[in-house]
Amino acid sequence: xxxAALVKRARAGSDAAFAQLVDRHGQAVRTFMRRVCVNADExxxxxxxxxxxxxxxxxRLKEPDRFLSWxxxxxxxxxxxxxxxxxxxxxxxxxxxxGHPGSTSGNAELALALNQALGQLSPDQRAAVALCLGxxxxxxxxxxxxxxxxxxxxxxxxxxxxxxxxxxxxxxx
Amino acid sequence: xxxxxxxxxxxxxxxxEDTAFRLALMERVAKRRFQIELGLEIVFFAALALCLAxxxxxxxxxxxxxxxxxxxxxxxVTVLGAIALAGQWAATHRxxxxxxxxxx
Numbered sequence: 001x002x003x004a005a006l007v008k009r010a011r012a013g014s015d016a017a018f019a020q021l022v023d024r025h026g027q028a029v030r031t032f033m034r035r036v037c038v039n040a041d042e043x044x045x046x047x048x049x050x051x052x053x054x055x056x057x058x059x060r061l062k063e064p065d066r067f068l069s070w071x072x073x074x075x076x077x078x079x080x081x082x083x084x085x086x087x088x089x090x091x092x093x094x095x096x097x098x099g100h101p102g103s104t105s106g107n108a109e110l111a112l113a114l115n116q117a118l119g120q121l122s123p124d125q126r127a128a129v130a131l132c133l134g135x136x137x138x139x140x141x142x143x144x145x146x147x148x149x150x151x152x153x154x155x156x157x158x159x160x161x162x163x164x165x166x167x168x169x170x171x172x173x
Numbered sequence: 174x175x176x177x178x179x180x181x182x183x184x185x186x187x188x189x190e191d192t193a194f195r196l197a198l199m200e201r202v203a204k205r206r207f208q209i210e211l212g213l214e215i216v217f218f219a220a221l222a223l224c225l226a227x228x229x230x231x232x233x234x235x236x237x238x239x240x241x242x243x244x245x246x247x248x249x250v251t252v253l254g255a256i257a258l259a260g261q262w263a264a265t266h267r268x269x270x271x272x273x274x275x276x277x
Contacts, residue, residue, distance in 0.1 A: 015199060015202065015203070018199075018202065019195060019199055022194075022195050022198055022199070023190070023195060026187070026191065026194055026195065026198075027186065027187050027188065027189050027191075030187030030191075030194070031185065031186045031187045034185050034187060035182075035185060043187075044187075044194060047187075047194075048194070048197065048198045048201060051198050051202075052198070052201055052202060052205060055202055055205075056205070114177075114178070114181045133178070133182065134182040134185070164178055168177055168178060
């Protein structure tokens with residue numbers, strides 16, 4: 001069943017249809033949140049908030065077949081709001097660097113360096129990198145989801161890629 | 174994308190299936206639905222009670238003036254019946270959430 005069909009059923013009051021949307025897109029939203037937030041627990045909390053907001057405002061979704069993009073936009077706005085309050089305490093940033101899931105896998109030193117590199121990017125850059133480099137989204141798709149001009153998004157991705165390539169000791173593409 | 178970078182992003186992926194996440198989320202959805210429905214029902218019944226309170230003096234006066242006239246009694250029964258039916262409908266029909274666009 002397509003997203004649009006599930007949205008239609010969820011709008012009519014079907015929790016089962018909404019649960020299917022959660023199953024289908026939960027991983028993408030949670031992964032995105034994990035890449036832009038301070039830690040996995042907070043990321044999951046934000047992902048739940050995003051789904052709940054989406055459920056509340058399902059009738060405002062104009063293009064049901066673009067549910068994921070719309071949902072990512074909601075999640076991103078929630079993450080930005082949370083980040084603004086988190087920015088008041090530097091301890092949060094330390095927690096992000098310590099608690100990011102990538103820090104415990106594979107090459108720990110490299111992962112830590114990449115964590116730190118991502119942590120140094122602005123929230124907008126981090127989100128752009130997370131979607132385009134981490135999630136494989138196209139630039140126009142990501143620009144729509146993040147509500148950014150396409151040029152700005154490309155710039156964020158380019159800078160993010162350069163920073164990460166620098167950490168990895170590679171030439172930027 | 175280079176392999177270390179791909180490995181890094183792959184390592185940070187959330188699980189594809191997570192029943193606990195879905196259950197926790199759907200529980201929050203159910204809780205929110207209950208809160209909204211309860212709020213709407215409280216508003217609805219408060220409005221119904223207000224209508225009755227406002228109409229009651231007029232209905233009472235009508236009843237007294239028409240005495241035993243069948244037309245007056247029929248009119249009163251109709252009005253009170255309509256109000257009772259509206260109350261019964263609201264009490265027995267679940268609201269269809271998510272909310273309509275104008276309320277969202």
